[in-house]
Amino acid sequence: MTILVLAEHHDGAVRDGSLHAITAAQKIGGDIHVLIAGQNAKAAADAAAKIAGVGKVLLADDAVYANMLAENVAKLLAGLAPNYSHLLATATSVGKSIMPRVAALLDVAQVSEIIAVESPDTFVRPIYAGNALATVQATDKIKVITVRATGFDAAPATGGSAAVETVASAGDAGLSSFVGSELSKSERPELTSARVIVSGGRGMQSGDNFKLLEALADKLNAAVGASRAAVDAGYVPNDYQVGQTGKIVAPELYIAVGISGAIQHLAGMKDSKVIVAINKDEDAPIFQVADYGLVADLFQAVPELTAELSK
Structure with a gap:
């Protein structure tokens, strides 16, 4: 049994999410190969070769893979598939674009977003926004x-x-061509790999008020996130969104500020190691999943917390 993991990479390094997919492959068992597809991607392939548990790295270096267009990478994966029992990728926007196409080309069913491995053919995945687990x-x-x-x-x-x-x-x-990209740049950690996340919701009332969270995040070396309500209201960009239709995160510390705790948001962050909630509504659902809850006005509590961390 041989498993092929599609690894995402950037600037010669394998992205953190792919390291988690390799662990999943180890749980399945068998030889593990990693596919690096890109242009001038030798450095990323060398980095993948150093990952513990990887038996072989396949390098597909071609300009057609420079931007990981789903149609081109899916064609590559489908061609390699007959040599493998399992094809894995992380459930990021990249993986979610590529793997369904691979499954369609192979005429097989995809198993999406597994969180546990029971056996080489049996897996656990969340359904109903994480409220139930299906085997x-x-x-x-x-x-x-x-x-x-x-x-x-x-x-x-x-x-x-x-x-x-x-x-x-x-x-x-x-089937597709790369036109361009607009990338947001931040000195803060990336949401999906941050150890600490400070997120704001509709209770922030405006985008300007997110500066309160940014000041707190800077003290904690944290990423800044948001609920869908805050994103839909235009307070912050889409790439801040945590939740079922945003990014799934599990940091060591998640601080939810002015977030009521809608089920869609909880689905994206309830696996966090420690959850702290700040909300003036003592009946807010977020307190049901929080390890620590503070019923207070966020516009008073957050500056006080930031000031304490500054001492």
Whole structure:
């Protein structure tokens, strides 16, 4: 049994989420190969070769993979699939775009966002916004799987010594082309990999008031997130959103400020190690999942907390 993990990478390094997918592959068992697709991606392949537990790295270096267009990468994966029992990717926007296409090309069912492995063909995944867990068995010969990173620890990025093997490009699928991208830049940690997250909700009342959270986040070296309500209200950009339709996170500390705790938001952060809630409504649902709750006016509590951390 051999497993192929599609790894995401940036600036010559494998993204953290892919390390969690490699751990999921280890739980399944068997030899683990990692696919690095990109342009001038040798450095990323070398980094993947150092990940503990990886037996081989496949490098597909071609301009058609420069921007990880889903159609092109899916074509590559589908071509490699007959050599593998399982194809895995992290359940990020990239993985969610590519893997369903792979499953369709192979005419198999995809198993989405697994959080546990029961056996090589049986997996646990959340349903109903995380309120229930389903144990599903995949009977297809080749199993196409996306992995929820919060369900597995990250594989050590060092300690391995896998060989890097070049594989032929599958070429351009001719179905899409890269036009451009607008990337937001921040000196704060990325939401999905941050150890501490400070999130704001509708209770922040405006985008300007998020400066209160940014000051607190700077003291904690934290990322700043938001509920869908805050995003929909235009307080902050979409990439801040935590929740069922946003980013799934599980930091060591999650501070929810002015967030009522709608089920869609809880689905994205309830696996956090410690949850702190600040809300003036003592009946807010967020307090049901919080380890520590403070019933207070956030416009008074947050500056006081920031001041205490400054001492």
